[in-house]
Amino acid sequence: MDMVIAENLGKVFPTAEGGEKRAVDGLSFAVGAGQIYGLLGPNGAGKTTTLRMLSGLMAPTFGRASLAGYDVTEEPSQVQRVLGFLTANTGLYQRLTGRELLVYFGELHGMDRSTALARADHLIDWLGMAEFAELRCGTHSTGQKQRVNIARALIADPPILIMDEPTLGLDVLSNRIILEFIRRERDEGKSIILSTHYLDEAESMCDKMGLLHAGRLVAEGDLVSLQKHTGEHHLSDIFLSVIDAEKTTGAFA
Amino acid sequence: MFLRRRMITIYKKELTEVLRDRRTLIAMIVVPIALYPLLMLGSIQAVTTQGASLEVEDFIIGVISERDQRYVGWQIMRDTEFLERQQNGSSEKELKQFPKPLKNWKVSQFLSEKRLRQAIQDRVIQVGVVIEEVAPLDDPSRQSRIVLFSDREEIRSVTAMQRLRSMFVRMEERTRDERLRLKGLPETFVTPFEISSVNLAAPSSVLGQILPLILILMTITGAIYPAIDLTAGERERNTLESLMVTPVPVLDIIVGKFLVVTTVAIMGATLNLGSVTATVWFGGFNEIIADEGGGVPIGKMGVILLCLIPFAVLMSAIMIAVSSYARTFKEAQNYVTPVILAVLIPGGIAALPTTRLEGVMLVVPVGNMVLFAKEMLLGVPIPWWQTATVLLSTTLYASAAVAVAATVFGQESVVFADAASWKSTLSRKFIKPTKRPAVSLALLLVALLFPVWFFVQTAMQPGPDEDAAAVLRGTSTWMPLLFVVLPYLILLYAKVDRKESFQLGSPPLGGMLAALLIGVSSWVIAHEFSVLQSMVIAVPEELKGSNERLVEALRALPIWQVLIVLAVVPAFCEELLFRGFLMSGLKGAAGKWTCIITSALVFGVFHFMFIKLPVTAFLGVVLGYICWQSRSIWPSMLTHFLHNGLLAMIAIHPKLLAVVGVDVEAEATHLPIYIIVVGVMVFALGITIAILLKRSKASALRHGLIPST
Incomplete structure (x- = not known):
């Protein structure tokens, strides 16, 4: 069963000059259970806007999307119940400790305090956060912060995970812990959407990839089919060749 | 909340x-x-x-002749002696209240009045004196004349002047007393009045x-x-x-x-x-x-x-x-x-x-x-x-x-x-159509209308000799504009479904029946309510007066006009605003009773007749309940119309009720018991029908009243 479905999803923003900009332009894709779907593309391709529409944070201008059968515009609060969302460059509450933060989000997801505490303990153990879980988040290093953030997204044990740049700016060690963790979640049957700049990471992690350019999906498939389709071996080359084929230019960041 | x-x-x-x-x-x-x-x-x-x-500081007095210098010096000495005599035996606390003597002040002489003025302005000295005339003590027809100079902008100069002035005042009092004593006259000769005032302000x-x-x-x-x-x-x-x-x-x-x-x-x-x-x-x-x-x-x-x-x-x-x-x-x-x-x-x-x-x-x-x-x-x-x-x-x-x-x-x-700018929020192009107004929109509009409506009401308050009927006509012009047209335009701009927001859908038959029964009986409940309340809280006299003027003005009008002004317009406008617009908005954030009670309270407050607040709020709850149960504005409009219309009729034509043996002229009296019993029974029947208006699950879903899962 497809846990995440987007059909002809689109978002139009007004521009400062009074015109319109199609940030996302008719996107359709689906993610099944136990699958990691990579949403890849240069800056401004519309990745973050897509993820925000999927999470119910932003209303689509046209098209529709659903998570676990719940429509994102009709039932945003149901969508948010089944979703763990790790936003890009997300901040933490500086004056709460890691554990307090996890319990807070657990309670916001409707868990009672003791359940939230138990789940927080479990995640702290799992993500190797024991040494800093009692410290205030303001004192954490980048890698520690990101681990707290991932634990926060997972606190209610949601069946669907959306992760926007989960490894941005992390050292090798934190990077490995987090990627391992995402794989383990996938193996437990979760549907995961991963948006990333690191193409090698995408190659090794994703079961299926969608290449996004100027708000549109220019190619989709697993690595093998993409290689076959373009005749290129590396994902970066695949990407460039697809964009060239679209006869558009754009720097790949 | x-x-x-x-x-x-x-x-x-x-x-x-x-x-x-x-x-x-x-x-x-x-x-x-x-x-x-x-x-x-x-x-x-x-x-x-x-x-x-400043009270103890020593200042310099300027004079322009040696005679003045000696005179001022002499007076300071006498005043100091006088003050010290008075202070003898005073407690320390009383001592603080006494003026300080000018004992150590210097008196210096200037060549001309011009130089004296200059010295004060240059702040070399603080105060100047010119003695124009000294009257002898024993000639009551003559007056001493003294001119004081100071700089109002300079606090030290002002203080010096005040202290010197009060010294001369003390001197004047002593001279006066002495003159009276010489003539053998009592002090009251010059002070035939004593006027005092008492300050009642709390400390x-x-x-x-x-x-x-x-x-x-x-x-x-x-x-x-x-x-x-x-x-x-x-x-x-x-x-x-x-x-x-x-x-x-x-x-x-x-x-x-x-x-x-x-x-x-x-x-x-x-x-x-x-x-x-x-x-x-x-x-x-x-x-x-x-x-x-x-x-x-x-x-x-x-x-x-x-x-x-x-x-x-x-x-x-x-x-x-x-x-x-x-x-x-x-x-x-x-x-x-x-x-x-x-x-x-x-x-x-x-x-x-x-x-x-x-x-x-x-x-x-x-x-x-x-x-x-x-x-x-x-x-x-x-x-x-x-x-x-x-x-x-x-x-x-x-x-x-x-x-x-x-x-x-x-x-x-x-x-x-x-991602976006404010343009996308305010520009109509990017507003998505919605079924009901947002809570914030509903509450904000009502909150802004509140002082405006109060102002309209106050501005049109009839004076003792103004035409009360003209006031009512004014109200019935403003009310549709503010309560209906304005919300309508806002909903139109914000692409909100007007039919849904104002609850304009057709009502169930049972809803109209309940509304009819409640509408013909609610005046009994309201009357008894007011009578009971008046036993606890007295109705202010000025309110009775303005009521009487109103009734008088109404009697002069044709009946259809009275009904339009007092029943049709309020029923139409107030229902659309409070049960329609406001309650639909509240639905987005609250449950049934919170919606009904909140809108009823706001409805009550909007009447500004605070003596009637409990009864209007109660009616608001009844009207809100009818509207909620029938999911339509028309039944509550009917009840509102009947209620207002009947009360107005009774007020201007008391004979109508005399037929059934009721003397309504005596305002704060109970109705006959059989009227109360019948009224309450009809009212209860209406409410029962309203309670029984069970919504099928499908229709509740369609109206978004229960979540779909």
């Missing part, structure tokens, strides 16, 4: 964070506990020591005037920082997105945050108040202030603290609404400054000694709270309905502000500063 579990979760977390913040602690605890006492001690001491030193007056304004400032100071930190700060630190993606309604988040800001504002203001009180009390300054006409009213601190709560509620709501707009801390601070100024204007007007809690001031936001606190402190008796108006209107403004904050806070363009 109904507290939901997650509001409490948010409240606890935000309070923990705020209290862990060093900046809050400094602003809230260190500033009031350390800074205010120091500032107060410092300034009071500076003022008093300066004043005191706290001076402070009572300014304290409310100080309270506003204290509360604002307490609310600003957490309000910005909890809204704009959340966005600036990139934590907002994670919060918005939790399955918690934005309104709950904002209410939780608003409660924290209110708590901090109250805590801060309490500490401030406590600190000021303690400083004045233990610092021994109460006597100094009391000299000026009133000390700190320690006994009234409880009252002040109670007044602080609605203050803090309104201020926190406004601050949260304003800073919800902002994306950064700095931006929020820019928004807050003009708001504080805007708040201080009504506050300042209210603090003026001549402003009273009456008329439009009863509903002016902030202004009415300041006046309320002021009159409480001054000990002015406040009738219960004024208290109710002030508190209910403040509640209305505060909830509108919170609802606006919730909408703004959840707005895409605000959550994602990078």
